[in-house]
Amino acid sequence: MPIALENVGIAVRDLEATISFFTDLGLTVLGRDEVSGEWASTAVGLDGNHAKIAVLQTPDGRGKIELFEYIHPEAIETEPTLPNEIGMHRIAFSVDDIDASLVIAARHGYHPLRGVANYQDVYKLTYLRGPSGILVMFAQDLTKS
Numbered sequence: 001m002p003i004a005l006e007n008v009g010i011a012v013r014d015l016e017a018t019i020s021f022f023t024d025l026g027l028t029v030l031g032r033d034e035v036s037g038e039w040a041s042t043a044v045g046l047d048g049n050h051a052k053i054a055v056l057q058t059p060d061g062r063g064k065i066e067l068f069e070y071i072h073p074e075a076i077e078t079e080p081t082l083p084n085e086i087g088m089h090r091i092a093f094s095v096d097d098i099d100a101s102l103v104i105a106a107r108h109g110y111h112p113l114r115g116v117a118n119y120q121d122v123y124k125l126t127y128l129r130g131p132s133g134i135l136v137m138f139a140q141d142l143t144k145s
Contacts, residue, residue: 007055007064008091010134015052015069018131021108022065025093025101027056030064036072048072058093065091080133090127090135098124098140105130118142 012018019029036050043049050072057064069075081088095101098116105111105128112126119125123139130136 007066009066009068010091010132011068011070011075012132012134013069013075014131015054015067017108018067018134019054019056021105021110021131022056022067024104024108025095026059027065028059030055030057034071046073080129081135083127083135090137092137092139095138095140096144098126098138101138102126102128105136110136 023029032052032054034050034052040049041047050070052069052071054067055064056067083089102112102116108131110128110130112128116124116126122142124142125137125139127135127137
């Protein structure tokens with residue numbers, strides 16, 4: 001049976017601020033909608049499910065994220081995920097210029113958790129805490145420079 005990854009879904013506090021962050025990094029908005037009704041409640045497993053959504057795509061056309069801002073039921077605040085916790089971990093992006101990507105992130109108030117690491121002169125890597133506490137990884141392939 002063939003299978004393909006469609007997208008990664010992320011619940012966020014502020015849909016507009018999150019869209020702004022990811023579009024500044026180069027993703028494009030494929031579509032936006034507001035979903036509710038019995039079908040939405042059944043699909044997601046939440047009674048009265050009602051959310052604003054947006055689907056964004058990476059510039060290469062291969063990756064998509066679906067962002068949700070819940071209207072009902074009310075979103076539940078949780079502690080930000082730590083890198084070593086079980087469950088959804090992070091969203092990772094290959095970038096051509098990690099420093100330029102960090103400048104964009106900083107304009108939104110997001111900075112590396114600790115700094116930028118160099119892995120054997122093959123990759124420069126960093127994690128940052130983005131919108132709604134999302135862990136975001138940037139990786140620059142140094143062998144392509």
